[in-house]
Amino acid sequence: MTPITIKDIAREAGVSTATVSYVINKSRPVMPEKHKRVMDVISKTNYQPNRVAKSLRTKKTNIIGVLAEDILSFPAVRIINGISEYIEKTDYNILLNDLRMLDSLYNKYDQVIHQKDKINKALSFLVYGAKVDAIIYVGMFDRDISEILSNINKPIIIAYSTSVDEHTCSVSYENENAAAELTKYVINCGHKHIAVITGIAHTAPAQERLKGINRSFKESGLVLDSTYVRNGDWERASGYVCMKDLLDSHSDALPTAVLAMNDLMAIGAMDAIRDNGLRIPEDISVAGFDNREVSEFVYPKLTTVEIDLQSIGYTAALMATQKLSGHGEYADKRNIIVPSKLQIRDTVSLISNL
Amino acid sequence: MTPITIKDIAREAGVSTATVSYVINKSRPVMPEKHKRVMDVISKTNYQPNRVAKSLRTKKTNIIGVLAEDILSFPAVRIINGISEYIEKTDYNILLNDLRMLDSLYNKYDQVIHQKDKINKALSFLVYGAKVDAIIYVGMFDRDISEILSNINKPIIIAYSTSVDEHTCSVSYENENAAAELTKYVINCGHKHIAVITGIAHTAPAQERLKGINRSFKESGLVLDSTYVRNGDWERASGYVCMKDLLDSHSDALPTAVLAMNDLMAIGAMDAIRDNGLRIPEDISVAGFDNREVSEFVYPKLTTVEIDLQSIGYTAALMATQKLSGHGEYADKRNIIVPSKLQIRDTVSLISNL
DNA sequence: GTGAAAGCGCTAACAT
DNA sequence: ATGTTAGCGCTTTCAC
Secondary structure, three states: OOOOOHHHHHHHHOOOHHHHHHHHHOOOOOOHHHHHHHHHHHHHHOOOOOHHHHHHHHOOOOEEEEEEOOOOOOOHHHHHHHHHHHHOOOOOEEEEEEOOOHHHHOOOHHHHHHHHHHHHHHHHHHHHHOOOOEEEEEOOOOOEOOOOOOOOOOOEEEEOOEOOOOOOEEEEEOOHHHHHHHHHHHHHOOOOOEEEEEOOOOOHHHHHHHHHHHHHHHHOOOOOOHHHEEEOOOOHHHHHHHHHHHHHHOOOOOOOEEEEOOHHHHHHHHHHHHHOOOOOOOOOEEEOOEOOHHHHOOOOOOEEEEOOHHHHHHHHHHHHHHHHHOOOOOOOOOEEEEOOEEEOOOOOOOOOOO | OOOOOHHHHHHHHOOOHHHHHHHHHOOOOOOHHHHHHHHHHHHHHOOOOOHHHHHHHHOOOOEEEEEEOOOOOOOHHHHHHHHHHHHOOOOOEEEEEEOOOHHHHOOOHHHHHHHHHHHHHHHHHHHHHOOOOEEEEEOOOOOEOOOOOOOOOOOEEEEOOEOOOOOOEEEEEOOHHHHHHHHHHHHHOOOOOEEEEEOOOOOHHHHHHHHHHHHHHHHOOOOOOHHHEEEOOOOHHHHHHHHHHHHHHOOOOOOOEEEEOOHHHHHHHHHHHHHOOOOOOOOOEEEOOEOOHHHHOOOOOOEEEEOOHHHHHHHHHHHHHHHHHOOOOOOOOOEEEEOOEEEOOOOOOOOOOO
């Protein structure tokens, strides 16, 4: 009943505990014969070394702390799944701390200070109490959180958010190029009168996506008419309101396509278009960004940009372990950008260029 | 730089390490004056006791192992969020092991044996290697997994799945009553010709939901006409196929409503109805089960049954800690059923009873 | 009420 | 190549 320890193995195999440790960790050569005896006893008894004791001794827990702003936020699960995908190949484990800040952080960029204490308390516990070897911080917005995380002397990788701070690293995704590619696709489908529904204008992803859109407009010799731009707030309802306003104010010259800066607003826009008796994509085409799960369930299926969340998680975990071991391609890197890619579905129509 | 330990606190406060331990754990009375000195030093230094050392000594890690079949499966995140909701009020932590079996287990109830090794290896590591105090197993299907989990001497709570095995407990949700309630609602809306698209017929949730449907039919003096029943496989595509077949074979006497046993099949059915030029809910009403996130994004919004996943997780965590401490209302319980509830939206029409 | 010290299971320095 | 043993940071018995 009482768990079997290294002493039991040593006794059974007729060697010292040191030798057992050497064979388990391959930390020193051991005579083949003794090696076999030890291995036999281990497999016969299903012995599992006590990680707690090992950690205390080595000052290394082999645990990666995953600190998520909210596991329910759209990027979190797939990022964590990506982390797992890499971690399961290693000897590491994941200690999950879900801050559950979805409600309190909901579009409230200004109240971060209030959350700062909670975040750092969790961070501090993970590092100094639970003694995790490294931290992966999973953000729910694509934003800079330099001033939120206090300095610690262990690798900390920020996934989905970014930081200009020297002591943290980040794995983020591509905004500008992806937005440019999507825009180019819509233009290549023959659209010339394109409206844009932005996210909260001062946020980084809104600005970068806008840059991408502008770039493709320019490259195609088009100009983005500001009367066709509306500022949303990333939520579905704002997509509806913006689209409705666009429809009302341009009833004489409707855009043939609308670029929403995320899927939620795109879906809100689709609701508004449908409520106005117009068809998607025959009358108005729509495109989104994020490739949320729902984008495949709306009708018609939404053309959008896929953010490779799985890969963000995988890379963050890889980076964490490489920083721990000191070698590997990411061991000295600071900020990684994972490419996003176009996801073409049914909401953008091909129109003839006359 | 080197972490501060209990010895440092003892020295600074001019007491023994034992005394420091007594005040931290309130395990023995300590003179107010010494108590204060110790507390002052602790807060001044931000001392965090080393959990690893504590665990080694007490043989209790204060870690709950969460073993998820796949974190990407529909119930998992919200269950884990529920676990977190309770755990954050306690002194416990979550060690997350994502088995990532979505692909390999995808509708393959027969291949569980193949997964059994993988599952038990993870289980064994968590218990004997990582020394977690208890396990919460998060299933991706509502099914009995008695023969999968090997016996261990620590509390193991199965969330979303069930087990008849003596040494495990489970927290599951209500199928039959919820299906009955939904059916009653549809009948009360005036529907008499109701079709049913079932899940895989031999699975427990399909059978229980069918029982509930039958019960409400009976109570309303209706009979479920077997020519209006089609067997799906829980997936969206099968909902489409079943609905199409229903439409084709009953073009003379279309049902006015269709009960799909989950949201995915309901959405597939909606696709088929729309493709047939019929309107939802004016021509045919549709209802689902699960209240997946997408059910609010399809058009019209889907009327369905909400499974309280958050509560399943919360209860599982509560149960785990109570079994550990030995008291509380769940300490001796074995199988908990969390109530499900009707989520009325826009896909079921009210029709006049003439 | 408090302290000295043993010991949890492991690793690694040191000795041989 | 292998064994002896100190010690990681904590709790807890035992003694006072």
